[in-house]
Amino acid sequence: MPLPRPRTPLADRTESRRGRPARRAAAALGLAAATTLSGFAAPLASAGAAADGPIGPVFSNGMAQPVFSSNRADWIREEVWIEVPVDSDGDGRNDRVHAEVTRLRETETAGLKSPVVYEVSPYYAGGNPITNHNVDHELHQARRPGKGWLNRGGKTTDPAKDERLTAAATADEAAAAGTGPQPIISTSHEANWLPRGFAVVHAESLGSGRSDGCPTTGGRNETLGAKAVVDWLNGRAKAYDAAGREVKSTWTTGKVGMIGTSYNGTLPNAVASTGVEGLEAIVPISAISSWYDYYRANGAVVAPGGYQGEDADVLAEYVYTRSDKQICRSLIERLAQEQDRVTGDYSAFWDERNYMNDVGNVHAAVLVAHGLNDWNVKTKHAAQWYGALKERGVPHKIYLHQGGHGGSPSLDVLNRWFTRYLWGQENGVENDPRALVQREDRSLVEYAEWPDPASAATTLNLAPGANGTAGGLTLDRTRRGRPVTETIADDASKRAQALADAATSPNRLAYKSGTLTGPVRLSGTPQLSLRMSFDQPAANITALLVDYDQNGKAKIVTRGWTDPQNRKSISRTDPVKPGTPYRLDLDMQPHDYVFAAGHRIGIVLLSSDYEYTIRPAPGARLHLDTTKSTVTLPLIGGADALAAATAE
Incomplete structure (x- = not known):
């Protein structure tokens, strides 16, 4: 069950000193060979x-x-x-x-x-x-x-x-x-x-x-x-x-x-x-x-x-x-x-x-420890911290669960960690698999490391749609079609979920893979490289990674944002000249997710995100060059696995 959303800014999961008593965890454990x-x-x-x-x-x-x-x-x-x-x-x-x-x-x-x-x-x-x-x-x-x-x-x-x-x-x-x-x-x-x-x-x-x-x-x-x-x-x-x-x-x-x-x-x-x-x-x-x-x-x-x-x-x-x-x-x-x-x-x-x-x-x-569906403190925080510690050889372990904000590892996992490093007991915790991931069925699976070392960057191309319908998301560059520029009309009042679900809309662009014949797992950080121009000097850009089920219902897996005025550096604003195309690279929030057989992998692009970004008045138009834009997903087995699962 997803964790309840906290009700205070950046809320913690402890009890207030002036609130209700803290919950007691059961302390009974087997004491064999103590x-x-x-x-x-x-x-x-x-x-x-x-x-x-x-x-x-x-x-x-x-x-x-x-x-x-x-x-x-x-x-x-x-x-x-x-x-x-x-x-x-x-x-x-x-x-x-x-x-x-x-x-x-x-x-x-x-x-x-x-x-x-x-x-x-x-x-x-x-x-x-x-x-x-x-x-x-x-x-x-x-x-x-x-x-x-x-x-x-x-x-x-x-x-x-x-x-x-x-x-x-x-x-x-x-x-x-x-x-x-x-x-x-x-x-x-x-x-x-x-x-x-x-x-x-x-x-x-x-x-x-x-x-x-x-x-x-x-x-x-x-x-x-x-x-x-x-x-x-x-x-x-x-x-x-x-x-x-x-x-x-x-x-x-x-x-x-x-x-x-x-x-x-x-x-x-x-x-x-x-x-x-x-x-x-x-x-x-x-x-x-x-x-x-x-x-x-x-x-x-x-x-x-x-x-x-x-x-x-x-x-x-x-x-x-x-x-x-x-x-x-x-x-x-x-x-x-x-x-x-x-x-x-x-x-x-x-x-x-x-x-x-x-x-x-x-x-x-x-x-x-982090929830894969935590949109308060987003998963990038855990991923970049953990990755830097891993690179430096600091003793490390990660627990990822299917909930949102909060969610501690079990008492046994914590006990082994503190027993090893606070009591100094040689319990072998440093030799355990580094990643403990709760899967979509709520089972806990151990992996040697995270992101899964078996994941490989898999670059997908965008094939334009027609009359506002979804285009294609394909491994084959030849299937992108002739050069086409597609347009997004910004409307901050439209929610991302509604735009992902919509069969057609002038306020988003959507691209879908073929129907999967087997499961495909993502582990790591999705990235986009977009070629875009704008009719105004300022705009939001929002990208969604979407799982479309057999009925076409969208589940937003993860998302990312960027300001085109920061295309060269997050530390510097460079003005946007209307009508001039720019290369824009952005990362989505890291994730570990399995797209099930019968589903389709989707990318949805919109401008302002009602729930997250500044919400300007409608009217800005963003133009995407589909032939010069790509999506890169960290997939287990890489392009070969995706090709096998989409019969490409």
């Missing part, structure tokens, strides 16, 4: 009982076992503020990150040293009501910031978000009035990992909750804030309790594993890119690897799926939940200017938020 860390057998009947001397974790089948108490009353919880070597709010003092430690009592009474499972989030304190940017305007048109596009004090129209904000406000009022205890940041991960001997740390990202500093939507200060927790756990940073007394982390081994979903998964990528010592493993789930690719695509202003009009400033406003609501105001206004929604160009602003720049510093073992 051993302690020192290699001696441990009597299971005494699991969780007090010991006269140090007690160690127990491992079986390469996984840490739940032999410690699962009773929260037996755990130690402490609250700290960790000093960060940055002053992002400009108050003359170093920022501090608010964090909460949950650890076993044995770390105090029996000399146990625990590794740490750590999650940091800007969402634990809820969020502010926000309104996204208006997207119904002409391309490359300047919008005056702060005038109608962002309602900082108004009501949200999302009932789920309203409920969350009301709960947060109630908790804040109770704490301020002294009528109740300070709320716990989060209890996620505790039920899974404390009984297995780990400690758990939750921290609030700068500018949110009880941390100070400012939110910057992926800025360097947020990376340093999250990194400071790892430094403290390794004795390199100072932390203080609510009374101002210094607190030391003498109870930990210093080995840290970060995990989280969405923004909470992005911060592990950011911290790992610093190369900080002690961070041994990360599990980024639906995580961003470059913020430019979250809010832009090949020069085009492109929204995260479900959040049309959101941008870096809006997200910063949403998570700005610290008590001082004025100190970061000028910084957020600067984000609105520097993000540049006019040209969509890559700039120093986005370069600061590009973790790919520092992927060479990563030494932590990385288990990437």
